[in-house]
Amino acid sequence: MKDFEYIALRLKNNTLFVLDQRRLPQKEVWIKVHNPDEMGECILKLCVRGAPLIAIAGICSLALFANSGVDKSTLKEAAEKLKATRPTAINLKKAVDYVMAGDPNPNEITQRTEELIKKEIKMCEDIAHLGTDLIKEEEFLITYCNTGSLATPGIGTAFGVIRKAHQEGKNINVYVMETRPLLQGARLTTWELKKENIPYTLICDNMVASLMSSGKIHKVLVGADRIAINGDVANKIGTYGLAIQAHYHNVPFYVVAPQSTVDFSCEKGANIPIEQRPISEIEGLSFKKERWAPENNQSFNPAFDITPVSLITGFILNTGVYTRKEIQSGTLKYLY
Numbered sequence: 001m002k003d004f005e006y007i008a009l010r011l012k013n014n015t016l017f018v019l020d021q022r023r024l025p026q027k028e029v030w031i032k033v034h035n036p037d038e039m040g041e042c043i044l045k046l047c048v049r050g051a052p053l054i055a056i057a058g059i060c061s062l063a064l065f066a067n068s069g070v071d072k073s074t075l076k077e078a079a080e081k082l083k084a085t086r087p088t089a090i091n092l093k094k095a096v097d098y099v100m101a102g103d104p105n106p107n108e109i110t111q112r113t114e115e116l117i118k119k120e121i122k123m124c125e126d127i128a129h130l131g132t133d134l135i136k137e138e139e140f141l142i143t144y145c146n147t148g149s150l151a152t153p154g155i156g157t158a159f160g161v162i163r164k165a166h167q168e169g170k171n172i173n174v175y176v177m178e179t180r181p182l183l184q185g186a187r188l189t190t191w192e193l194k195k196e197n198i199p200y201t202l203i204c205d206n207m208v209a210s211l212m213s214s215g216k217i218h219k220v221l222v223g224a225d226r227i228a229i230n231g232d233v234a235n236k237i238g239t240y241g242l243a244i245q246a247h248y249h250n251v252p253f254y255v256v257a258p259q260s261t262v263d264f265s266c267e268k269g270a271n272i273p274i275e276q277r278p279i280s281e282i283e284g285l286s287f288k289k290e291r292w293a294p295e296n297n298q299s300f301n302p303a304f305d306i307t308p309v310s311l312i313t314g315f316i317l318n319t320g321v322y323t324r325k326e327i328q329s330g331t332l333k334y335l336y
């Protein structure tokens, strides 16, 4: 495979590295990943995260494994194991199925992997190009979780639109929700916004309603981990609550995603599996190894929730900007 260097994923002389996102923003630590099993561990622990990026990181590790001379059944087993690491985001499953379809040789797997990386980068560019037209001068936006170059191999999805609007000189301001429990907003989105000199304000997740009631927010832009054919969207836990608050306050709520996030075999949101994560993430143990809750709590830590299409104003995809009505009348199935 040809060498590449993205913000959170690198390939140098057939050695793959991921930027350990658990350490950001304090430290930029790169982890050498030797095989799909190790990549699976990195994905599970959220060293590498974000639906499009885990797909690309996963298939890169598979392509290198295929070229290392392993037999076909070992490769297939590794592919199946990878797909199971994070069950809600659909991109990884789709990418692995694509590169492994029809008994391919290592060369074909490499070619398909390189093709998907190029496509994913281009889709981010197209999304930003289309989405920026919706953003007006001096707008205040809310974004959630992290949807930038730490979550894709390109310029990002919702973040890509923000980046483009800023580059066009629209003088926007971004309210960044911290994103409990793992703080992707507070740690990662702020890190990316700072690098780009985009003005932002960091808020706790529970400050949104009061902020919206002040009439200061013009739009909400979020990413997606899986979009069902009827337009229901799985995204980071808390997205549903954010959509309800936007609906109540008449703030337009946009989902921003590439085609690779649409699950053409999933009819509705209720059919999307929700990843459950360890309760230690809520208790404080994930970061400083310091517990802030008492021991032996019951476990409920879903990583994602489903926002029904009825709460979504519009979809900014790489193929176009669609209204809720267009999506509800079945537009997504024609994108296949």
Ligand code: MRU
Residues within 6 Å of the ligand: 046, 049, 050, 051, 052, 089, 144, 145, 146, 147, 148, 151, 152, 156, 157, 158, 184, 222, 223, 224, 225, 235, 236, 303
């Ligand atoms: O658990 P994470 O950090 O992988 O969750 C990421 C998100 O929910 C993002 O919003 C989503 O993957 C879209 S990223 C372009």
